[in-house]
Amino acid sequence: MAKRSRPTEAPVEAGTPPADGDKAHKRLKRLERELAELGATEAKRLAQLNEVRARATAVRTRLTTLRTTVAGAHGEAGSDVPPAGPIGYCMRERRPVEISDPEPVTLSNGRTAIAGTCSTCGARVVALSARASPTDRADA
Numbered sequence: 001m002a003k004r005s006r007p008t009e010a011p012v013e014a015g016t017p018p019a020d021g022d023k024a025h026k027r028l029k030r031l032e033r034e035l036a037e038l039g040a041t042e043a044k045r046l047a048q049l050n051e052v053r054a055r056a057t058a059v060r061t062r063l064t065t066l067r068t069t070v071a072g073a074h075g076e077a078g079s080d081v082p083p084a085g086p087i088g089y090c091m092r093e094r095r096p097v098e099i100s101d102p103e104p105v106t107l108s109n110g111r112t113a114i115a116g117t118c119s120t121c122g123a124r125v126v127a128l129s130a131r132a133s134p135t136d137r138a139d140a
């Protein structure tokens with residue numbers, strides 16, 4: 001093997017300025033074409049990426065909606081079970097609310113109650129205990 005055969009036609013080897021310039025020109029053209037192809041590929045990939053992102057967003061939205069629906073269904077199913085905190089009557093909102101930070105207290109009349117703060121507006125809420133304590137009966 002005396003010479004490596006190159007795919008690009010180069011009649012004159014090294015040393016001749018015009019041929020060298022021609023080679024450089026061809027390389028430039030080839031790189032420009034390559035760049036254009038890469039640009040097209042990039043645009044295509046970006047479009048695909050955007051499409052995938054849009055689909056992911058759509059799926060995420062559906063998932064959130066489904067989770068809300070499932071949570072709502074569970075809430076309805078377990079509506080007979082009281083929520084985490086005890087329920088008291090909020091004087092500020094004039095409606096039954098969940099009591100935050102509940103603590104047992106004894107009222108001036110000797111009855112036990114649950115005192116805490118309204119979970120929605122923060123007002124002080126006192127709820128009488130459902131069952132009368134045995135001492136209450138003994139006292140009366």
Ligand SMILES: [Zn+2]
Nearest residue numbers: 090093118121
């Ligand atoms: Zn309240």
